[in-house]
Amino acid sequence: MSTPVLETENLVKVYGSGESRFDALKGLTFEIHDGESLAIVGKSGSGKSTLMHLLALLDAPTAGVVALHGRPVSQLKTKEVSRLRNETFGFVFQQFFLNAHQSVLENVTLPLKISGWSKADRERRGLEVLTQLEMDDKAENKAKDLSGGQKQRVCIARALVNSPAVIFADEPTGNLDSATSEIVEDILFGLHRDHGITLVVVTHDDDLAARCSRRLIMQDGMIVSEEHGVLVDHHVDSTLGTETDTDDDTFDPSQLGLEDQDEIDGADQAEQSEGGRA
Ligand SMILES: Nc1ncnc2c1ncn2[C@@H]1O[C@H](COP(=O)(O)OP(=O)(O)OP(=O)(O)O)[C@@H](O)[C@H]1O
Numbered sequence: 001m002s003t004p005v006l007e008t009e010n011l012v013k014v015y016g017s018g019e020s021r022f023d024a025l026k027g028l029t030f031e032i033h034d035g036e037s038l039a040i041v042g043k044s045g046s047g048k049s050t051l052m053h054l055l056a057l058l059d060a061p062t063a064g065v066v067a068l069h070g071r072p073v074s075q076l077k078t079k080e081v082s083r084l085r086n087e088t089f090g091f092v093f094q095q096f097f098l099n100a101h102q103s104v105l106e107n108v109t110l111p112l113k114i115s116g117w118s119k120a121d122r123e124r125r126g127l128e129v130l131t132q133l134e135m136d137d138k139a140e141n142k143a144k145d146l147s148g149g150q151k152q153r154v155c156i157a158r159a160l161v162n163s164p165a166v167i168f169a170d171e172p173t174g175n176l177d178s179a180t181s182e183i184v185e186d187i188l189f190g191l192h193r194d195h196g197i198t199l200v201v202v203t204h205d206d207d208l209a210a211r212c213s214r215r216l217i218m219q220d221g222m223i224v225s226e227e228h229g230v231l232v233d234h235h236v237d238s239t240l241g242t243e244t245d246t247d248d249d250t251f252d253p254s255q256l257g258l259e260d261q262d263e264i265d266g267a268d269q270a271e272q273s274e275g276g277r278a
């Protein structure tokens with residue numbers, strides 16, 4: 001079999017020390033292969049986001065190995081890790097992490113700016129992905145003026161702009177109503193199917209997990225079971241609400257070049273408290 005895109009060996013993450021020590025991941029070993037769609041599911045606090053952040057090279061393990069295309073990441077220099085992360089991965093988060101006051105096009109092309117693309121090339125490629133997501137007519141709008149579903153489509157455009165091998169999505173539908181969730185899911189699975197992008201999705205949403213080709217079920221920092229096979233090949237209308245949990249975790253947006261950028265909802269609040277200048 002081909003080299004996995006990502007593999008882990010005895011992955012351990014410990015937060016804090018002494019009395020406040022918390023073992024968030026307790027030795028996980030598994031592989032993710034090219035073209036898979038993998039759901040990471042489990043109760044709140046079971047370690048899903050922690051695991052995703054280690055896989056996505058946004059955080060380093062306390063012990064154990066993460067290897068990207070067969071290369072253990074700990075052997076790479078920080079700059080190389082940042083470059084690989086920017087070129088190989090796209091990210092979609094529940095909280096969007098858009099810069100509220102920049103245009104849609106500027107938000108989408110940020111990964112290309114980090115990669116050193118010229119302005120003209122960035123704009124051309126940015127418009128291409130916005131067209132793919134039927135958002136090109138909003139290219140010049142400020143991100144803050146979009147609906148929730150449109151914001152998530154902009155995030156997906158940003159995740160796609162560098163033609164990533166893997167898209168990591170942490171509760172991508174967590175802030176969306178069920179109709180909009182279905183649209184976002186269809187886009188993600190369309191990219192998976194048509195462009196062979198590997199999907200790694202952290203979710204509380206059973207329907208979303210069921211559409212993935214594999215599910216890792218986590219409990220207390222361990223993978224307690226694993227399921228294979230797509231359980232539904234289209235979205236079934238569901239009255240189940242998605243559990244939303246807005247607790248902060250270890251993710252630091254500055255690692256994706258998002259420093260100085262307000263999380264969009266936070267930025268909206270700040271604007272209101274300034275007296276809502278238009
Ligand atoms: N920076 C941190 N310092 C201390 N403990 C942390 C830190 N980040 C996470 N944890 C703890 O690690 C555990 C796993 O957290 P994680 O965010 O991975 O859970 P999760 O499965 O993603 O939960 P949710 O579904 O609520 O998002 C939790 O008990 C959490 O409190």
Ligand SMILES: [Mg+2]
Nearest residue numbers: 048049050249
């Ligand atoms: Mg989480």
